[in-house]
Amino acid sequence: MKRASIKDIARIAGVSVATVSYVLNRKEGQRISEDTQKKIFEIAETINYTPNKIAISLQNNKSKLLGLIVADISNDFYSSIARSLEDRALKLGYTLIIGSSDENAEKFEKLIDLFSQQQVDGMIVAPVAGSENILQKLLNKNYPLVTIDRYLKGINAPGVILNNREIAESTTSYLLEKDFDEMIYLGYDTKLPHLLDRRAGFETSIVDSGKKVNARYIAVGLENIMEEIQSKLKLFLGKNPKNTALYFSSNKLAVAGLAYLVKNNIKVPEQVSVLAFDETEAYRLFPSEITFVKQPLEEMADEAIKLLDIQINQYSSTAKKITLTGELIIKNSIK
Amino acid sequence: MKRASIKDIARIAGVSVATVSYVLNRKEGQRISEDTQKKIFEIAETINYTPNKIAISLQNNKSKLLGLIVADISNDFYSSIARSLEDRALKLGYTLIIGSSDENAEKFEKLIDLFSQQQVDGMIVAPVAGSENILQKLLNKNYPLVTIDRYLKGINAPGVILNNREIAESTTSYLLEKDFDEMIYLGYDTKLPHLLDRRAGFETSIVDSGKKVNARYIAVGLENIMEEIQSKLKLFLGKNPKNTALYFSSNKLAVAGLAYLVKNNIKVPEQVSVLAFDETEAYRLFPSEITFVKQPLEEMADEAIKLLDIQINQYSSTAKKITLTGELIIKNSIK
DNA sequence: CTGAAAGCGCTTACAG
DNA sequence: CTGAAAGCGCTTACAG
Numbered sequence: 001m002k003r004a005s006i007k008d009i010a011r012i013a014g015v016s017v018a019t020v021s022y023v024l025n026r027k028e029g030q031r032i033s034e035d036t037q038k039k040i041f042e043i044a045e046t047i048n049y050t051p052n053k054i055a056i057s058l059q060n061n062k063s064k065l066l067g068l069i070v071a072d073i074s075n076d077f078y079s080s081i082a083r084s085l086e087d088r089a090l091k092l093g094y095t096l097i098i099g100s101s102d103e104n105a106e107k108f109e110k111l112i113d114l115f116s117q118q119q120v121d122g123m124i125v126a127p128v129a130g131s132e133n134i135l136q137k138l139l140n141k142n143y144p145l146v147t148i149d150r151y152l153k154g155i156n157a158p159g160v161i162l163n164n165r166e167i168a169e170s171t172t173s174y175l176l177e178k179d180f181d182e183m184i185y186l187g188y189d190t191k192l193p194h195l196l197d198r199r200a201g202f203e204t205s206i207v208d209s210g211k212k213v214n215a216r217y218i219a220v221g222l223e224n225i226m227e228e229i230q231s232k233l234k235l236f237l238g239k240n241p242k243n244t245a246l247y248f249s250s251n252k253l254a255v256a257g258l259a260y261l262v263k264n265n266i267k268v269p270e271q272v273s274v275l276a277f278d279e280t281e282a283y284r285l286f287p288s289e290i291t292f293v294k295q296p297l298e299e300m301a302d303e304a305i306k307l308l309d310i311q312i313n314q315y316s317s318t319a320k321k322i323t324l325t326g327e328l329i330i331k332n333s334i335k
Numbered sequence: 336m337k338r339a340s341i342k343d344i345a346r347i348a349g350v351s352v353a354t355v356s357y358v359l360n361r362k363e364g365q366r367i368s369e370d371t372q373k374k375i376f377e378i379a380e381t382i383n384y385t386p387n388k389i390a391i392s393l394q395n396n397k398s399k400l401l402g403l404i405v406a407d408i409s410n411d412f413y414s415s416i417a418r419s420l421e422d423r424a425l426k427l428g429y430t431l432i433i434g435s436s437d438e439n440a441e442k443f444e445k446l447i448d449l450f451s452q453q454q455v456d457g458m459i460v461a462p463v464a465g466s467e468n469i470l471q472k473l474l475n476k477n478y479p480l481v482t483i484d485r486y487l488k489g490i491n492a493p494g495v496i497l498n499n500r501e502i503a504e505s506t507t508s509y510l511l512e513k514d515f516d517e518m519i520y521l522g523y524d525t526k527l528p529h530l531l532d533r534r535a536g537f538e539t540s541i542v543d544s545g546k547k548v549n550a551r552y553i554a555v556g557l558e559n560i561m562e563e564i565q566s567k568l569k570l571f572l573g574k575n576p577k578n579t580a581l582y583f584s585s586n587k588l589a590v591a592g593l594a595y596l597v598k599n600n601i602k603v604p605e606q607v608s609v610l611a612f613d614e615t616e617a618y619r620l621f622p623s624e625i626t627f628v629k630q631p632l633e634e635m636a637d638e639a640i641k642l643l644d645i646q647i648n649q650y651s652s653t654a655k656k657i658t659l660t661g662e663l664i665i666k667n668s669i670k
Numbered sequence: 671c672t673g674a675a676a677g678c679g680c681t682t683a684c685a686g
Numbered sequence: 687c688t689g690a691a692a693g694c695g696c697t698t699a700c701a702g
Contacts, residue, residue, distance in 0.1 A: 050448065050451060050452050051452055052393075052452070052454060053452045053453050053454060054389055054392045054393050054398060054453075054454045055393055057389045058387075058389050058390055058393050063389060065432070065453075072418065073408075073414055073417055073418050073421065074411075074414045074415045074417070074418035075414075076409075076411070076414075079408055079409045079410075079411075079414035079417075080409045082408055082409070082414075082433070083407065083408050083409035083435060086408065086433065086434065086435060087435075090434075095432050095434075095449060095450075095453060096432065096433055096434075097400070097430050097431065097432045097433075098417070098421065098431055098432075098433050099421065099425075099430075099431075100418060100421060100422075113385065114430060115430070116385065117385050117386055117387070117388045118388050118389075118400075118430060119387060119388060119389045255616050255617075255619065255620065258619075258620045259619035259620060262619075262620055262621070262622055280617070281590050281617060282590075282615070282616060282617035282619075282620050283620065284590065284593075284594035284597075284617075285590065285593045285594060285597055285617050285618065285620040285621040286597070286620040286621075287597055287622055
């Protein structure tokens with residue numbers, strides 16, 4: 001069944017397509033007689049007309065589509081952001097198309113190309129390591145673009161990011177006050193600057209404190225987070241740890257690590273203290289309440305959409321970088 | 336910066352746009368001279384030509400866009416499905432556009448309209464209560480459509496669904512063998528048939544067994560799952576339960592309930608046994624390993640895309656309903 | 671081997 | 687108050 005077009009309405013009403021278009025779009029400039037208007041609306045109703053946005057897109061050079069590229073939409077963090085972005089995009093009349101890069105620069109580029117060919121009006125991306133060139137290309141074209149969650153060295157893209165280094169520093173300082181013998185940082189084996197910032201914050205905070213604490217680092221790959229975290233924790237923590245603090249630099253790492261602790265009946269915070277990045281409902285199932293760094297996801301989505309909107313509508317040519325502040329939500333996982 | 340079009344290539348190469356189109360699409364029917372071909376490819380490369388899919392869509396009446404409507408993309412279950420769908424769609428050259436209905440029929444309809452205007456080639460939807468009419472309208476138009484996770488009474492749409500009733504029955508029977516004094520089913524206050532099926536499976540299994548067991552039902556609204564589950568559990572379970580089984584009919588309910596148990600130090604399975612629907616990483620943080628019903632998400636996505644593909648390409652006019660089988664993954668949460 | 675032309679469903683100056 | 691016409695970026699019979 002072919003869908004009704006403006007042409008059909010015009011034919012039935014005995015007017016031109018221009019007139020139909022004017023009426024349907026309620027243009028003020030053009031005054032169409034009440035009679036004609038009424039007739040057109042009625043016909044549109046009865047033949048069940050709905051506009052073809054593809055045709056409108058082609059004409060207007062605006063698709064009202066926004067591309068979102070995250071590392072993995074099935075990750076809590078990104079699906080929460082996606083949800084917030086969806087709501088805000090919808091309000092501005094945009095629809096979200098979504099892709100997962102799997103931290104793979106090639107796949108990331110393919111998605112960029114795909115979305116660009118799909119004529120999205122702008123993109124919100126969590127860039128992956130190695131995607132500098134593609135991003136720079138987009139920027140050179142003045143393609144409306146906003147980065148979220150991450151940034152890339154040497155790439156001056158509009159974006160919104162957490163104050164990773166600062167929040168890592170201040171939360172580490174908070175930990176330092178508790179005088180742990182050992183503090184273990186769990187992170188990814190990665191080149192992503194925002195994660196290196198977190199680690200740097202942890203490191204410098206310890207050094208600057210002048211305290212004698214045994215700082216250790218566990219870095220895992222992306223493939224087998226659960227297994228790697230568990231085997232390394234086993235190695236570093238031993239059977240009967242005490243006065244040790246664990247600093248998980250992401251929710252995935254935290255879930256993996258907490259799974260290990262609960263399985264091995266290691267008491268938090270009695271034996272081991274825990275601080276985690278990011279919020280997840282999963283924490284609620286852990287025997288002790290986890291102290292964590294909360295990222296302002298809603299605000300992130302808000303600012304990202306705003307930055308994109310500015311670029312798309314050229315309110316200003318200088319969309320900037322926005323740094324948001326993490327917040328330490330103190331519960332009972334630190335002694 | 337305006338993007339290069341086929342016209343630009345034609346102008347530079349001194350040929351017609353038809354010729355450029357033929358070359359770029361490598362049509363066999365038309366033989367274009369090697370020279371011309373080479374020239375066209377080179378020019379396309381240097382002026383950085385990429386096809387405008389919007390224009391192609393308008394011409395071909397195919398957008399290569401697929402609409403996905405779930406209840407909430409930030410829910411684990413749906414974001415996992417979305418991820419699987421994304422991968423499969425991409426392989427077939429489709430891009431996913433995503434919307435969350437929030438179990439709201441009005442919002443659901445708005446998304447359908449929006450996606451339809453966006454000219455998606457087909458939709459994969461988790462229908463909400465009250466969306467019968469909209470769905471039927473789509474079906475009457477032969478709009479390519481697949482339902483996932485759910486179905487609606489009286490609506491004969493192609494779709495893929497879990498064997499909810501059967502799996503609820505068999506898993507309840509499994510529970511019955513353990514001779515609990517009390518079995519509490521935790522569900523939503525809902526009209527969604529697939530959820531009523533689950534509950535019916537639980538119920539009939541108990542009745543059919545002829546066993547004397549105190550069966551109770553907790554139904555919560557969607558607004559404050561955590562609070563409601565916790566207060567009702569407090570009421571029904573008391574301080575010192577024993578020989579009671581909890582049957583959580585969704586992952587969200589399970590997370591809420593397990594949070595209550597862990598907070599109140601109620602031992603699983605010593606005091607209370609637990610069986611949950613759906614998988615979530617969160618279970619790993621709970622002190623005992625949760626026995627749960629695993630839905631074959633990958634397969635679901637697979638079948639859904641296949642059903643949609645059939646309809647879009649008219650391989651067959653009779654896309655059917657597919658029932659997938661849940662699997663009970665037995666861990667240590669049942670005595 | 672190549673091009674002129676019509677058309678996909680719209681919008682929008684322009685003319686009357 | 688209304689319409690003819692051009693155009694958005696493509697594809698594709700048709701003709702030569």
